[in-house]
Amino acid sequence: MSKTPFGSAPNLAGLDHFAINIRDLQVSSNWYSDIMGFEVLHKWTTTWMIGRGNIKIGLFLRKTANPIPNPDELLLIQHVAFLVDGDKFGHTVEYLRSKGVTVEGPEDTGIAFSAFFKDPDGHSLEVTTYHA
Secondary structure: OOEEOOEEOOOOOOOOOEEEEEOOHHHHHHHHHHHHOOEEEEEOOOEEEEEEOOEEEEEEEOOOOOOOOOHHHOOOOOOEEEEOOHHHHHHHHHHHHHOOOOOEEEEEOOOEEEEEEEOOOOOEEEEEEEOO
16 A cells, blocks of 8 residues: 555545446436346436446436537546456357447457446446456
């Protein structure tokens, strides 16, 4: 753990969730359920928390939101990567394709194999597995 002028850095236990803006709660929830195996954990009026195991996503309803025209020109979270065990990576890519998801790759980044795809609102997602 690194030291700062105020003592040690916080002892983080993991990433609790990430949040995305979406246009339709039911459409996004259904997609993440059907494609990624997530389930609804809690519903508020304009926000739903979905999850699977220790991975959670906050879906924030923004009916009139516009997609980002060119993500490479803005400071933003570019994509989210889901880790897959190496022996399941090929199956995962084929499964996504069998569900009608357009998958780019896989590609070998030198340290991992990665494949990229998008959710119904165009958020960039990745499945990855590291070399042994």
